[in-house]
Amino acid sequence: MTAPMPEFPAGFRWGVSTSAYQIEGATGAHGRGPSIWDTFAHSPGRIADGSTGDVACDHHHRHGEDVALMAGLGVSAYRFSIAWPRVQPGGTGPANPAGLDFYDRLVDDLLAAGIDPVASLYHWDLPQPLEDAGGWLARDTAARFAEYADLTAARLGDRVRLWITLNEPFIQMSLGYGMGVHAPGRMLLFDAFPVAHHQLLGHGLAVAALRARTTSPVAIANNYSPVRVLGDTDADRAAGAAYEALHNRLCTDPLLGRGYPDGTVNDPALVRAGDLDVIAAPIDVLGVNYYNPTGVRAAEEGSPLPFELVPLDRYPRTAFDWPVAPDGLRELLGWLRDTYGDALPPIEITESGCAYDDVPDADGRVPDPERIAYLDGHLRAVRAALDDGVDVRGYFVWSLLDNWEWAEGFTKRFGLVHVDYATQARTPKSSYTWLRDVIAAARPGSAR
Ligand code: BGC
Numbered sequence: 001m002t003a004p005m006p007e008f009p010a011g012f013r014w015g016v017s018t019s020a021y022q023i024e025g026a027t028g029a030h031g032r033g034p035s036i037w038d039t040f041a042h043s044p045g046r047i048a049d050g051s052t053g054d055v056a057c058d059h060h061h062r063h064g065e066d067v068a069l070m071a072g073l074g075v076s077a078y079r080f081s082i083a084w085p086r087v088q089p090g091g092t093g094p095a096n097p098a099g100l101d102f103y104d105r106l107v108d109d110l111l112a113a114g115i116d117p118v119a120s121l122y123h124w125d126l127p128q129p130l131e132d133a134g135g136w137l138a139r140d141t142a143a144r145f146a147e148y149a150d151l152t153a154a155r156l157g158d159r160v161r162l163w164i165t166l167n168e169p170f171i172q173m174s175l176g177y178g179m180g181v182h183a184p185g186r187m188l189l190f191d192a193f194p195v196a197h198h199q200l201l202g203h204g205l206a207v208a209a210l211r212a213r214t215t216s217p218v219a220i221a222n223n224y225s226p227v228r229v230l231g232d233t234d235a236d237r238a239a240g241a242a243y244e245a246l247h248n249r250l251c252t253d254p255l256l257g258r259g260y261p262d263g264t265v266n267d268p269a270l271v272r273a274g275d276l277d278v279i280a281a282p283i284d285v286l287g288v289n290y291y292n293p294t295g296v297r298a299a300e301e302g303s304p305l306p307f308e309l310v311p312l313d314r315y316p317r318t319a320f321d322w323p324v325a326p327d328g329l330r331e332l333l334g335w336l337r338d339t340y341g342d343a344l345p346p347i348e349i350t351e352s353g354c355a356y357d358d359v360p361d362a363d364g365r366v367p368d369p370e371r372i373a374y375l376d377g378h379l380r381a382v383r384a385a386l387d388d389g390v391d392v393r394g395y396f397v398w399s400l401l402d403n404w405e406w407a408e409g410f411t412k413r414f415g416l417v418h419v420d421y422a423t424q425a426r427t428p429k430s431s432y433t434w435l436r437d438v439i440a441a442a443r444p445g446s447a448r
Pocket of ligand 1: 019022167168171223289351398405
């Protein structure tokens with residue numbers, strides 16, 4: 001038994017999050033084109049279990065059941081992503097109406113269930129033809145992204161309640177183009193900086209495109225990881241600052257009008273006159289995706305990186321071996337407030353969650369006490385941050401369903417709902433029931 005959850009402000013947004021390629025499947029339906037993740041997943045040796053997102057959770061066909069699961073949970077919002085290759089199969093040109101039809105129906109079903117649609121425009125599934133033309137290393141991709149934002153908002157702008165331009169541009173840059181462990185699998189290390197700049201430029205251009213089509217608020221979702229410096233030498237502290245500049249500030253400083261942190265993006269041929277103004281277009285909400293803090297110390301001589309990442313021992317760990325550190329969320333929210341002050345817009349936690357090896361028991365139930373403890377701790381951390389004076393407006397659990405976890409394939413389960421990938425049977429875990437009761441206490445009459 002945990003202590004009763006403290007109260008949250010009236011109107012606090014309770015949500016769940018997913019992304020297109022991780023759940024939809026139906027990758028060939030209605031003229032959808034290939035994305036970099038189709039190509040990557042189908043390349044031998046890239047995904048831990050050799051799986052792909054071809055079917056994933058088959059959400060494209062089962063979204064009715066999934067919306068019913070959300071309604072049963074009582075959430076007030078659902079953050080999903082729109083697959084760019086469904087809207088523009090080749091990454092350019094007119095919209096593919098059949099691709100947008102799916103999202104049109106989804107949005108209407110959500111509204112009918114009393115759930116706010118929160119749409120991310122880009123959760124890493126770049127149309128492959130754009131990658132073939134240089135991907136996010138090419139400046140033109142920023143303009144293509146704004147065009148896609150315009151086409152999508154022309155169809156859905158009257159009903160989506162919150163728009164999120166990009167999901168985690170730092171992770172797309174570092175894992176996709178820097179280290180090669182995510183699509184498109186390029187290993188450019190610091191030569192990947194143009195990927196950050198062109199995504200942020202695309203974000204700024206997309207904000208303008210969205211404003212022309214909708215009055216709904218606009219946000220971006222960044223991944224943040226508070227930095228714990230291990231070691232007390234100047235070199236350790238410098239390593240911590242270098243990591244913080246990359247992970248936490250590279251994609252936030254320029255958004256909030258400060259330009260790029262020293263030692264990061266600084267090539268005048270890349271950052272052209274006026275770009276920083278486009279990027280700093282006001283946003284209404286900052287989406288914060290938080291999973292864990294990062295331990296950092298000085299790198300060994302000869303390392304290609306200016307820091308070394310070190311495991312943080314004093315925390316329990318998830319099946320991903322990530323430390324469970326709710327205190328890191330409170331710390332992060334305070335850091336954002338202290339660092340950006342009045343420039344910081346209201347925050348929504350757009351992702352927070354954990355992977356465990358959840359297995360149905362003999363009665364077909366799926367007990368996941370670790371996830372309950374995780375969510376309990378992180379919600380209390382948000383409550384503490386509210387008490388600290390940080391303006392947090394919502395919390396979205398990653399994720400509604402177990403799903404296709406990128407390079408880990410189906411081996412990591414993040415869902416409140418268990419998915420049997422052989423049958424596509426959905427079974428709410430004990431965390432689903434727990435969260436339903438927490439939400440019901442905060443939003444009387446919410447669950448349907
Ligand atoms: C991503 C999700 C992913 C989650 C867990 C986040 O960085 O936005 O797509 O599933 O982390 O790894």
